[in-house]
Amino acid sequence: MDDVIFRGVLTLDADRPCLVGDRGQRYLEDERIWNGYLTHFGGRRVLARRLVQTDYETARPVIILWPDEPWPQKEFVALYLNERLVKYPASFLGHLAVNVNGEIFNFSHLMNENEILSHEEYFYRPALGEFAPHPQTGRYNIDNPAKPYYDKFGRRFMRSIHVLLLTGLDTQNLALFFHAEMEKIRKSKLNVTNNEKYPAFNVLTRNCATIIRDGFKNAGFRNIHGIFPRDLFVNIAFYFSDRPATGATVFRLGQLFVPEAGQSALPPLLNPVNVLKNNKLKKYF
Secondary structure, three states: OOOOOEEEEEEEEOOEEEEEOOOOOEEOOOOOOOHHHHHHHOOOEEEEEEEEEEOOOOOOEEEEEEEOOOOOOOOOEEEEEEOEOOOOHHHOOOEEEEEEOOEEEEOOOEHHHOEEEOHHHHHHOOOOHHHOOOOOOOOOEOOOOOOOEOOOOOHHHHOOEEEEEEEOOOHHHHHHHHHHHHHHHHHHHHHOOOOOEOOOOEOOOEOHHHHHHHHHHHOOOOOOOOOOHHHHHHHHHHHHHOOOOOEEEEEEEOOOOOOOOOOOEOOOOOOHHHHHHHHHHHHOO
16 A cells, blocks of 8 residues: 555646645646546545555556545544445345444455445545446456456445444444454455355344444443344434433435446335334434
């Protein structure tokens, strides 16, 4: 990974995009900048850097770019309820990830999606190289191991995301738990001949939501319950909504539409109790 971060205004000059710095410096003008960035961030102040992954068309490092805007600096936990991807039946229940002090833990049934990501990589990876959908099918495709298409670019471009931001929690213990869980998953890869699927994944007992739930239970919040992403999100939001020792805020990050992704849809609530809790949450948020 390139540690150099570029800062400037995303500018399209003579059909060549680049970042223009405060003193007129021009950055990345010889690199490929994804069209999705131009659509949504053109004329805005942004940050950019090179990734270790390769752009299949240029054989150069992929350039990631994201808005130059503040993000929480104090200790916090954020739950990200990702709406469902309508083109994938397995996404019917949506997806849940957790951010602890800037480390985003993403647990998945696919080995390559079990990752610890920075804010910019989770939300703003471009649909280039291995992050892109397959150019013919528009979907996940690993038929060519030399050029896999994982269809896992920035979540802001793939879905709308509902955020529960929590403060006042023991973030150290939560981070230790999620790091340990990720290490278990990574070690399981050594015993798998087909690395596409995580072998211990189970839709009822070990999925993206239950691992996060168990982290909260391990931290002492025994009354938090839920099996599926939206149910757990609502349950945790309701649990912390009337606890003055913690701050709880819910908000929505709308999808940034690009041709590589269709419009996402809100997953269902399956537990009737959480339907009632979701209705009551309106008086808090």
